[in-house]
Amino acid sequence: xxxxxxxxxxxxxxxxxxxxxxxxxxxxxxxxxxxxxxxxxxxxxxxxxxxxxxxxxxxxxxxxxxxxxxxxxxxxxxxxxxxxxxxxxxxxxxxxxxxxxxxxxxxxxxxxxxxxxxxxxxxxxxxxxxxxxxxxxxxxxxxxxxxxxxxxxxxxxxxxxxxxxxxxxxxxxxxxxxxxxxxxxxxxxxxxxxxxxxxxxxxxxxxxxxxxxxxxxxxxxxxxxxxxxxxxxxxxxxxxxxxxxxxxxxxxxxxxxxxxxxxxxxxxxxxxxxxxxxxxxxxxxxxxxxxxxxxxxxxxxxxxxxxxxxxxxxxxxxxxxxxxxxxxxxxxxxxxxxxxxxxxxxxxxxxxxxxxxxxxxxxxxxxxxxxxxxxxxxxxxxxxxxxxxxxxxxxxxxxxxxxxxxxxxxxxxxxxxxxxxxxxxxxxxxxxxxxxxxxxxxxxxxxxxxxxxxxxxxxxxxxxxxxxxxxxxxxxxxxxxxxxxxxxxxxxxxxxxxxxxxxxxx
Amino acid sequence: xxxxxxxxxxxxxxxxxxxxxxxxxxxxxxxxxxxxxxxxxxxxxxxxxxxxxxxxxxxxxxxxxxxxxxxxxxxxxxxxxxxxxxxxxxxxxxxxxxxxxxxxxxxxxxxxxxxxxxxxxxxxxxxxxxxxxxxxxxxxxxxxxxxxxxxxxxxxxxx
Numbered sequence: 311x312x313x314x315x316x317x318x319x320x321x322x323x324x325x326x327x328x329x330x331x332x333x334x335x336x337x338x339x340x341x342x343x344x345x346x347x348x349x350x351x352x353x354x355x356x357x358x359x360x361x362x363x364x365x366x367x368x369x370x371x372x373x374x375x376x377x378x379x380x381x382x383x384x385x386x387x388x389x390x391x392x393x394x395x396x397x398x399x400x401x402x403x404x405x406x407x408x409x410x411x412x413x414x415x416x417x418x419x420x421x422x423x424x425x426x427x428x429x430x431x432x433x434x435x436x437x438x439x440x441x442x443x444x445x446x447x448x449x450x451x452x453x454x455x456x457x458x459x460x461x462x463x464x465x466x467x468x469x470x471x472x473x474x475x476x477x478x479x480x481x482x483x484x485x486x487x488x489x490x491x492x493x494x495x496x497x498x499x500x501x502x503x504x505x506x507x508x509x510x511x512x513x514x515x516x517x518x519x520x521x522x523x524x525x526x527x528x529x530x531x532x533x534x535x536x537x538x539x540x541x542x543x544x545x546x547x548x549x550x551x552x553x554x555x556x557x558x559x560x561x562x563x564x565x566x567x568x569x570x571x572x573x574x575x576x577x578x579x580x581x582x583x584x585x586x587x588x589x590x591x592x593x594x595x596x597x598x599x600x601x602x603x604x605x606x607x608x609x610x611x612x613x614x615x616x617x618x619x620x621x622x623x624x625x626x627x628x629x630x631x632x633x634x635x636x637x638x639x640x641x642x643x644x645x646x647x648x649x650x651x652x653x654x655x656x657x658x659x660x661x662x663x664x665x666x667x668x669x670x671x672x673x674x675x676x677x678x679x680x681x682x683x684x685x686x687x688x689x690x691x692x693x694x695x696x697x698x699x700x701x702x703x704x705x706x707x708x709x710x711x712x713x714x715x716x717x718x719x720x721x722x723x724x725x726x727x728x729x730x731x732x733x734x735x736x737x738x739x740x741x742x743x744x745x746x747x748x749x750x751x752x753x754x755x756x757x758x759x760x761x762x763x764x765x766x767x768x769x770x771x772x773x774x775x776x777x778x779x780x781x782x783x784x785x786x787x788x789x790x791x792x793x794x795x796x797x798x799x800x801x802x803x804x805x806x807x808x809x810x811x812x813x814x815x816x
Numbered sequence: 817x818x819x820x821x822x823x824x825x826x827x828x829x830x831x832x833x834x835x836x837x838x839x840x841x842x843x844x845x846x847x848x849x850x851x852x853x854x855x856x857x858x859x860x861x862x863x864x865x866x867x868x869x870x871x872x873x874x875x876x877x878x879x880x881x882x883x884x885x886x887x888x889x890x891x892x893x894x895x896x897x898x899x900x901x902x903x904x905x906x907x908x909x910x911x912x913x914x915x916x917x918x919x920x921x922x923x924x925x926x927x928x929x930x931x932x933x934x935x936x937x938x939x940x941x942x943x944x945x946x947x948x949x950x951x952x953x954x955x956x957x958x959x960x961x962x963x964x965x966x967x968x969x970x971x972x973x974x975x
Contacts, residue, residue, distance in 0.1 A: 359962055360960045360962060363960075363961070474871075474874075476867050476870055476871050476874065477871060479863075479867050480828060480864060480867050480868060480871065483860050483861075483863060483864040483867070484828075484831075484864070486856075486860050487831075487835055487857060487860050487861060487864070490856060490857045490860070494853040496850070496853070497847070497852070497853045499842060499853040501838065501839075501842060501853055501854070501857060502835060502838050502857065504838065525900065528896060529893050529896060529897060532892045532893050532895075532896045533885065533889050533890070533892065533893045535889070535892070697934050697936070698933075698934065699929055699930050699933040699934020699935075699936065700926070700930055700934065700936075700944065702896060702929065702933075703899070703903075703922075703925055703926040703929045703930070704926065704948065706900050706903065706925070707903075707918075707922040707925070707926065707948070707952070710903070710904070710907070710918060710922070711918065711952065711956060711964060714918060714964060714965060715956070715962045715964075718963065720907070720908040720915070720965060723904050723907060723908060723918075724904060724908070726904075727900060727901060727904050730897075730900070731897070734893075735820070735824065738820070738884060738885065739817075739820060739821055739824055739884075741824075757856045760851075760856065761850055761851050761855075761856070762850075764850065764851055765849065765850040765851075769846055769851075
């Protein structure tokens, strides 16, 4: 039954127009991934208004292809410039840049792109089979189950996100509070507007994403004094083919990275820890771990496979449960709502050609993506040779255009600026930004799920524990919430040193 | 770092209190057919105040020698931030003054920044600060039909 649906999807994805859209998306996405300050999330956010007039399937193909492009593009900056274009490319710099320094950049990039492709492909195949099953289960969910899943989503930021759990919690709460500003759709009352008409419309998450990730990132990278000193690229067919000959040697790393990536990826904030974890595993199981960090191909294969597998897996909960697994998926989810689709399991019933078109386009998009980045690396690398004094204002102006276009509203450009400053301060103080964005996107859904649950139970919280599925999910969520409290005890009990927190930010 | 942490936590507590104030006004209890409007924000804000308080004390006890930012590293940040603020201000000044529109303000900002920070030649400054808004205009206003805010200059050209 899965295969005929997939065929239906391919009929949608392989139309000339949608293939053209995919190429444009990959091109824009790779540029966005290469440029510092423009990541997948805010790249998608900026271009979202341009899709308002498109058919939804073409629109989601454009946005997902931008996402794939950004995932590929991040590797280019990591390898050639030693700057992680995205947080999950950090581990790629460990061995990518040393290789590039040794004049092996072509080999490093080929390995990175091929691993990305393998990781992505693995996740897409799993999504193809699991998405319909998960959607079928989710169709039986009522408001209490959905609210429990929301809890689980956010608890994993607190319990598994690394960094300060209290600060993760505050980020989530700020996102939810910002989401409540404006008109309450249930009672029709104005909330938290304090008489300001500008606040009546509330805060749009797209503007928040552009400010927090775009402007905030630029400020941060200026402070860190980033300089683009690029290694030269030598990329041709021979290098690609020679690298492909050695890559199968690392099949164990590919498999391990894909599994880690998929497993971590469909939970929120997974791509970055997945890439680090995969790198650590590859190093531990390697015959020559001392070569890691000095330019070992396997050190590129491991994080790239996992990061891309995780990036793709983030789509799974978005289409089946209506809960995004990453900030970029969150922006896409916002897009679904704007295009008039109801994210969640009903998509598999009411909008089959949309869902299967999307899944099929993940195959075509990643094939187009890996071919395009392999062919045009020098072009993409040249973008980073544009002087800083031109690049920065260009990115800022593009961000402003994107922020304004959401509602054709001036105040949004001001919000973008304010969110930019908040983003900078929060990053410096280790308040994670991804949970804030996710909470802002999911705020209305979470609140209505909670309210409906409470109405069902006449105001008793027991509803989250008496229904079996909800009870299991709620229990898991509570476990993750208290995990940061238990972990130090557990470690002391077993005589282990209290570990330093993992890298913050997803 | 410590001061910045304390100030941020204090501001979050203040923010939470404001939210609680408004939530109480809206009603936090049970209404005719379910929780009232203030119910969800009230509990969010209450938890936030408590957690911020915990962060506040965490920062108070903890010792961090690392400064939030040093003067020589903050100067470049301001050099980026101030022109961005100027650009937003030119596009849409608060109050009754009309803005220049996004394209003109963007062009001016690009030109200013190129000259001030990048010391590019006047020729390239002029060329780019005219070309970039023009290209953007054709992409967004013409091709994708997403109109951007416009000012007197565009009006003069008849848009």
